[in-house]
Amino acid sequence: MQIQILLNEKKVTAQIAPDMLLIDFLREQGCNSVKRGCDTSNCGLCTVFVDDKPVLSCSLLAARADGHRVITLEGLQEEAEGFGAYIADEGAEQCGFCNPGLMMNGIAMFRENPDPTDEEIKEYLAGNLCRCSGYEGQLRGIRAYINYKKSQAEGGKI
Template sequence: MEIKLWINDKLITDNVEPDMPMLEFLREKGFYSVKRGCETSNCGLCTVWLEGKPVLSCTVPLMRADGKHITTLEGLQKEAAEFGAFLADEGADQCGFCNPGFIMNVLAMERDIDDPTDEEIKEYLSGNLCRCTGYTGQFRAVKKYLAHKRGVNKNE
């Protein structure tokens, strides 16, 4: 099937199998930050943005992205590095395999909720599994990052 879409604002047209999963398509196009961790929509590793909304690229049929914009971590390198530095400073990057999907969702949360409570943070991110950190270090990183962003925003 013909498909035309934007990945990180770059127009891509292709002819794909009708059942091509978005996740496999993105990896085939070289967006390797997008990881597969399960087959049951449970792990959050494959999180990308579709029209700015965080979705599971293992789940959304690729054809639904026809004419739409997908954002992967490759398209958010500056933001990834900015939040990622907080993760790194906690040692909470660990194996790193869940990081891209997690970071995509943290950045979406930052945009969706002003000044989220601890409960809101945990709830928003609960679809991002991590087996290394026990989440505690990730939580510290998110809190410090949000505080940092509030500081930056105030100064602007």
């Protein structure tokens, strides 16, 4: 079957098998930030935006994305660059395997709630599995990034 997707702001038309998962389609298109971690929709590594909503690409048939806008971390480099630096500064990236999914969900959270509490951050990111950290570094990095964004909005004062 043929599908057409706006992938990272570029129109992509492809022939796919009807049972192809979106994660496999995206990786075939060179979107290597989309990771396979669990195949059970429990780890968050495969998170992408479909029409600006975070979606687990391992749980969605590529055919269901036909006619939709799909954004991966490759399509959010400018937005993700600053956020990623704060995660790295806190040593939260360790192996880095979970970072793309964490960053996608973090960006979705910032868009929905630019000033979440620590509890809201934990709740929003609960679906992101990291096998090497205790999540405290990620929480510190997210909090530091939020504080930076607030200081920028207030004219650079911290």
